[in-house]
Structure formats: C-alpha cells, structure tokens
Amino acid sequence: MPAATMKFSFARPFRKHHDQNMDIFALSPEIHGALKNDQPVVALESTITTHGMPYPDNLETAHEVEDAVRNAGATPATIAVLDGRLHIGLSDPELEKLATLPDASKLSRADLAVCLSRGGTGSTTVAATMIAAAQVGIAVFATGGIGGVHRGAEHSFDISADLQELAQTPVTVVSAGAKAILDLPKTLEVLETFGVPVIAYGQDSFPAFWSATSHLTAPLRMDSAMQIAVAHGMRNALNLPGGQLVANPIPEDDEIPAEQLEPLIRRAISEAEVAGINGKALTPFLLKRIFELTEGKSLRANIALILNNARLASRIAIEIAKL
Ligand code: PSU
Ligand code: MN
Numbered sequence: 001m002p003a004a005t006m007k008f009s010f011a012r013p014f015r016k017h018h019d020q021n022m023d024i025f026a027l028s029p030e031i032h033g034a035l036k037n038d039q040p041v042v043a044l045e046s047t048i049t050t051h052g053m054p055y056p057d058n059l060e061t062a063h064e065v066e067d068a069v070r071n072a073g074a075t076p077a078t079i080a081v082l083d084g085r086l087h088i089g090l091s092d093p094e095l096e097k098l099a100t101l102p103d104a105s106k107l108s109r110a111d112l113a114v115c116l117s118r119g120g121t122g123s124t125t126v127a128a129t130m131i132a133a134a135q136v137g138i139a140v141f142a143t144g145g146i147g148g149v150h151r152g153a154e155h156s157f158d159i160s161a162d163l164q165e166l167a168q169t170p171v172t173v174v175s176a177g178a179k180a181i182l183d184l185p186k187t188l189e190v191l192e193t194f195g196v197p198v199i200a201y202g203q204d205s206f207p208a209f210w211s212a213t214s215h216l217t218a219p220l221r222m223d224s225a226m227q228i229a230v231a232h233g234m235r236n237a238l239n240l241p242g243g244q245l246v247a248n249p250i251p252e253d254d255e256i257p258a259e260q261l262e263p264l265i266r267r268a269i270s271e272a273e274v275a276g277i278n279g280k281a282l283t284p285f286l287l288k289r290i291f292e293l294t295e296g297k298s299l300r301a302n303i304a305l306i307l308n309n310a311r312l313a314s315r316i317a318i319e320i321a322k323l
Contacts, residue, residue: 028089040317046123059099071315084119127165142313148178148187167194229319254304
C-alpha cells in the first residue's frame with residue numbers, strides 16, 4: 001500500500017457505522033443482517049473462552065451461550081480478534097480455533113489496537129468487547145462477571161480496565177456482579193466514582209458471581225428488562241458516554257454459598273502472592289485455582305450464571321430494539 005494512502009486511512013476519524021469499518025471489522029453475515037435491520041443483538045466476549053475455562057468446557061459453553069441468546073429471540077455476536085481483524089460473530093471453526101489456541105492474547109483497551117495492527121489473534125475482555133460492540137452499534141453485552149478492584153489494590157493498584165470502560169462506552173453489560181475474588185466494596189465505590197449505574201436485577205443485594213447475594217446492597221434495583229432498556233435509552237438521550245452494569249444473580253440452585261467459597265478464594269489469592277502472579281495473569285490464575293479447589297463446582301456455577309446472563313441480556317436487547 002502506498003504511504004500516502006496509509007496515512008490517509010489512519011488519519012481518518014473513526015466512523016460510527018459498521019459498513020464503513022469493513023477493513024477493521026469482520027462482521028459475520030448473520031450479524032451484518034441483524035444490525036442492518038435493527039434486530040436485537042447481544043455481544044459476547046471471548047476471554048471467558050481463552051482464559052476463563054478449560055477445554056472442552058470453554059467451547060461447549062461458548063456454543064450454549066450462543067444458543068441461549070438465539071432461543072431467547074436475539075442474535076449472538078461473539079467478539080474476538082482473528083488474524084488482525086475484529087470479528088463480530090464467529091463461525092463454528094473460528095470459535096473452535098479460539099477455544100483451542102494454546103497462548104491466546106487477552107486483549108483489553110490498552111492492547112486491542114496493537115494486536116489488530118500486527119495482524120494478531122486474541123480474545124477480548126469486557127473492556128475490549130464493549131469497545132467493539134459500541135463501534136458497530138450493539139447496545140447489550142452478556143458476560144460472566146466483570147473485572148474490578150482486586151483485594152490488596154491499595155498496594156498493587158490492580159484495578160481492571162473494565163471499570164473505566166463502563167464509565168466511557170455506552171453498552172449495557174449484563175453480569176453476575178463482579179467476581180467474588182475481588183474486593184467488592186471497593187469495586188462498587190470505584191463504579192460510583194465513575195458514574196456507572198449498578199443495577200441489581202430483581203433483588204436488593206449486589207450478587208457475588210458464584211453466590212446470588214452478598215452483604216452489600218446494590219446502588220440500584222430494577223425488576224424488568226424493559227426498565228433497564230428504558231434507562232439505557234435515557235442515558236443516550238442525555239448524551240452520557242458510559243454504560244450500565246446489570247448485576248444478575250446466579251440462579252439459587254446453581255450457587256455456591258459465599259461462606260463455603262471464601263476460604264478457598266483466600267487460599268488461591270495467597271498462592272498467587274507467593275508465586276508472584278500479577279497483571280493480566282492474575283484473574284485467570286485465580287479462576288483456575290478455585291476451579292481446582294472446588295473440584296469443578298465453580299466451573300458449573302460459572303456456566304450457569306453466564307447462561308442466565310445471556311437470557312436476560314437478550315430480553316433487554318429485544319426491549320431496546322422496540323424503543
Ligand atoms: N467472566 C467470567 N470469566 C472470565 C471473565 C469474565 O465468567 O474469565 C473475564 C472478562 O473478560 C473480564 C476479565 O474482562 O475476566 C477480567 O480480567 P482482569 O481482572 O485482568 O481485568
Ligand atoms: Mn488487572
């Protein structure tokens with residue numbers, strides 16, 4: 001490519017509409033059609049697949065989550081970077097490639113563009129998935145649990161980029177709260193500082209990922225997908241830049257009581273300290289250790305809560321599409 005052309009294309013401001021970003025984005029035909037016709041679409045992240053679960057549970061779950069969205073009447077858009085293109089909607093072979101990648105990069109806001117510029121491959125975290133979703137006009141995104149303020153952050157400064165993303169990118173993220181490995185009170189404080197609405201779904205308590213409740217009261221509560229959709233629309237009408245965090249409790253039959261989990265979480269965290277694990281590697285390490293320490297129970301709960309979030313996100317996307 002001649003230098004002048006390159007300069008032009010890189011200097012060009014980012015355009016909001018997906019049709020004009022075809023060089024960066026690779027939309028699956030299904031997603032292209034759904035977005036063009038203003039049909040409800042739910043974004044899904046891919047770090048759960050590459051760093052959150054072992055194979056083959058990761059691949060099976062990715063398929064089940066997509067099926068859950070389809071059964072609820074929306075279109076699933078799993079997002080990942082493959083060979084230098086930001087894919088919105090993955091084919092079965094693409095999903096399988098991602099799920100079996102030995103050393104996938106875990107991409108957040110800081111490294112998304114670098115990976116694309118190098119022609120690389122990697123999964124997107126909550127932050128990077130939100131960026132991609134907003135660029136192509138997807139309003140709703142389902143994940144397991146967002147990243148947040150790690151325990152001991154007063155020393156490590158480890159605060160997930162997911163929180164800043166919620167403050168600036170207008171996507172409604174359906175989660176089961178923040179992962180219970182985190183410092184939940186500090187995570188709620190930072191979200192409040194950043195002006196992110198934290199909405200517990202159908203209860204007052206802020207859910208704690210593997211557990212349906214915590215000792216914390218969520219700042220906001222809503223009891224219907226429609227209310228959440230209207231609030232999303234109101235933020236747009238006010239031109240407020242950030243998103244909403246919906247905290248959807250894990251179904252009670254699938255939860256692990258917090259008392260049971262807490263000692264195992266503490267043990268995993270001290271093992272990480274001893275091993276000197278930090279940065280991007282910390283959350284995947286803790287999830288893996290808790291999986292081992294609960295003999296797989298945490299994984300089953302994680303799968304159940306993601307499916308539950310996918311169903312609620314679909315209902316919200318359907319309501320937003322009606323607005
Ligand atoms: N939800 C899960 N499993 C996960 C994640 C979410 O059930 O592995 C991922 C998300 O991609 C989230 C990331 O953005 O964990 C948080 O990583 P960190 O703490 O390094 O920001
Ligand atoms: Mn971190």
